[in-house]
Amino acid sequence: MEIKVLSRKDLISILELPDVIEGVEAVYRAKARGQVAAWPLVEHRFETGALMDIRSGGAFGEVAIHGAKLLNNFPENAEKGLPVFTGVLMAFDSKTGMPIGVMDASYITSLRTGAAAAVGAAALARPDSETLLLVGAGLQSIYLLGASILKLPGITKVIVADPYAPENAFRYVESIEKRLKEELHIDCGHVAFRACDDLKKSVEVSDVILTVTRSTKPLIMKDWVRPGTHLSCIGADMTGKEEIDPQLFTVARAFADDAKQCCAVGEMEIPARMGLISPDTVTGEIGQVLIGEVPGRVSADDITIFDATGLAALDLVTAKTAVESARKKQLGTTAEI
Amino acid sequence: MEIKVLSRKDLISILELPDVIEGVEAVYRAKARGQVAAWPLVEHRFETGALMDIRSGGAFGEVAIHGAKLLNNFPENAEKGLPVFTGVLMAFDSKTGMPIGVMDASYITSLRTGAAAAVGAAALARPDSETLLLVGAGLQSIYLLGASILKLPGITKVIVADPYAPENAFRYVESIEKRLKEELHIDCGHVAFRACDDLKKSVEVSDVILTVTRSTKPLIMKDWVRPGTHLSCIGADMTGKEEIDPQLFTVARAFADDAKQCCAVGEMEIPARMGLISPDTVTGEIGQVLIGEVPGRVSADDITIFDATGLAALDLVTAKTAVESARKKQLGTTAEI
Incomplete structure (x- = not known):
């Protein structure tokens, strides 16, 4: 063999x-x-x-x-x-x-995690999405960003936030276009990158938000998120991790890669413990959206969430x-x- | 790396x-x-x-x-x-x-399973053991036999039994000395090999018995086994498999590679279901014998059993x-x- x-x-x-x-x-x-x-x-x-x-x-x-x-x-x-x-x-x-x-x-x-965030965003974000906010500027973030730029050709503005070391986002945006080109062969000439100096204000102007931090408390509050926004939440992959306000799940159409796993160890874990969501009340799994079994976004005003915890x-x-x-x-x- | x-x-x-x-x-x-x-x-x-x-x-x-x-x-x-x-x-x-x-x-x-059978035999058989009975003549058997000949230098007579196709044992003994030499580099000039024509009689004259069949019912009955015999039972490695009379466990000093696993899926499974043995009443694990924590054979008249189910x-x-x-x-x- x-x-x-x-x-x-x-x-x-x-x-x-x-x-x-x-x-x-x-x-x-x-x-x-x-x-x-x-x-x-x-x-x-x-x-x-x-x-x-x-x-x-x-x-x-x-x-x-x-x-x-x-x-x-x-x-x-x-x-x-x-x-x-x-x-x-x-x-x-x-x-x-x-x-x-x-x-x-x-x-x-790293690559499949980046791809997952982007597949969720492409399936659920508004087709006219222009502004993408990347929350988290660690090693994993470039793959989410690269895949999302590939899958969402309408994105022309990218804001990068590093909640743990805000200055890091400024260095990040200086080199990211070159890195995307060299490391992932992605041409981003059409995209303007800027660092986030106020997370609330950045959330308020974003169409697509990708979260990929090690946070254990909400970084993004429900009231900051405008109608029509999509969030792909990637950072929370074990108990205790959390990146967005659990109350967002009370207003959003929420999708999982695996409903049970997301409610056990993903971004849905804490909302599930609060009784705000359960494997039975998740809007659907992302695969159901891709095969047309469950509608993803129903209106331009929907807030959509994709929680990806990873599958072998x-x-x-x-x-x-x-x-x-x-x-x-x-x-x-x-x-x- | x-x-x-x-x-x-x-x-x-x-x-x-x-x-x-x-x-x-x-x-x-x-x-x-x-x-x-x-x-x-x-x-x-x-x-x-x-x-x-x-x-x-x-x-x-x-x-x-x-x-x-x-x-x-x-x-x-x-x-x-x-x-x-x-x-x-x-x-x-x-x-x-x-x-x-x-x-x-x-x-x-294959190799580690053969080695396991032999390590159990060397630790538990009488040092003056001369006759070894191999029950099972399938692909796995040569490794048990080779390892046992290495570990038990007193063995000079080997009887081979194939309970499913007795004639196979005759072909087996014709080539086994050559195969042990060529495949495992073991010199067996001092060993006489013969095929078993009556399993009961062969058991009665054996000092060491190795079982390695796919049997799901006892092949070796308690009354056939003379005092002082050692049995290494290898074939039974999942529920329902069984090679020796459960009643042997009422008279033998019985050792496991892993007591719980042997009572769940090994030769000890059916005796355990019959209430004849349990992880708590197994004489010991083979490792305890090797480090001197539990005595193996106590007298020349003991019947000893080693049940090996395998460890990653x-x-x-x-x-x-x-x-x-x-x-x-x-x-x-x-x-x-």
Whole structure:
């Protein structure tokens, strides 16, 4: 059996964001058709405090992929000059069980997360959206931004906010056009970037808001959000994390990547604990919108929310895209296993 | 990060049974010291009836390894000319979380299972054991036999029984000396092999019995087993499987690789359901014998049983042995990940 082994460096040169977006959409559609599985999470805390988790699952039907991703978080590595986060993903053809590839998991996770935010925004934002507010200027943010610019061609103004270090947003906007071009091959000549100096005022003028912070309290209040706004909330992916006012869920059409998971560990967790939302009252899953089973935005005045907590199938479909592309481009290591 | 990628073919040329045995013993000792983890099993049945499972865990302390093994069982592959069983294992250094290797899981599983049977036999059989009965002549059996011949140098007579196809045992003994030499580099000039023509009579003259069949009912009855006999039971590894008379557990000193797991899915499962044994009344775990915490055989007349159901840590320690050896011998594929 021949597999591809792909390093982070390989993946950076192999994966193109438009292909990743296509894969993410295919998985969301498959999920709405009952063809996506997320198998039980395996977690372990080492005596040293280091963490390990294994996320596994698959997308069947057309996508036809299954596998597992093992992530390590060893904070003590910093002192040893080793990476704190390491992760390996293994992917199998779910029609035959044959292994197809093994690869670094970090870049895959970053790209598919960015793509997810953008797919939600494209499905739910007003088609005439012009102003996008990015809340969070960390390592993950460029992928959300790049994918959203690709999926929302009407966006001509981008405001970047860093709630933890506002000055960081100013440095960020100076280099982001060049970085989007060099790192993701996205041309943003038509987009004006500026740093946020007042989050409330920025929210008030935005059509699309992407949140990707480590916040554990609301950064964006309900009263700041004007009718017609869309929010893709990405930062909250474990209990206790929260980026937007829970009261927003009382007025918004709220969509999940996975309704149960979002209400357990996503942006919907705290609203769910407050009784404002539940897996049964979520407007729908994003895949249902993509296949036309549940209407997304119904009027130009709707506030829409997309909460994405991640699915192993998103990593795996991206891994499949990477392996196919690596084969075509003859990149990465080919190994017998 | 650099890892080794090892195919089944690589592993066959890299792994030596004595090193695998050493690793298995190290894991059993670590288990007795509370340094082995088996994380929750993940299982999935595909719509086609194909099966997938993920076993994960680690051995910490000196062994310092963790990871996961994903196995697929796609019966419909036979028609497609593809392997029915595929499996990939990924191993990480549990002191740093750094990946060390990715490899085919099948040969690793076979070798460590053979080693386990032998480690139990060496710890529990009478030191003057001369006659070994191998019950089961399938693909797995050569690894049990080879490892046991290595660990029990007093064995000079081997009887081979195939309860499903008795004539198969006759063919088996004709070639086994040559196969042990060629496939496992074990010299058996001092051993006389013969096929079993009467299982009861063979049991009655044996000092050590290894069972490795797919049986779901007892093959070996209590009254056939003479005092002083040791049995290593390997075949029963899921509910419903059974190779020896449950009543043997009323007279034997019975050891497990993992007491709870053996009482749930091992040879001890049915005796446990009959109330003859429980995790609390198992004499001990094999690791406790190896570190001297629980006596194994107390008298030359004891009947001893070792029930091995497998631990992910055994695969992982074998994977570590393989990677270290592959590095030394410059074999396998070296890949950036």
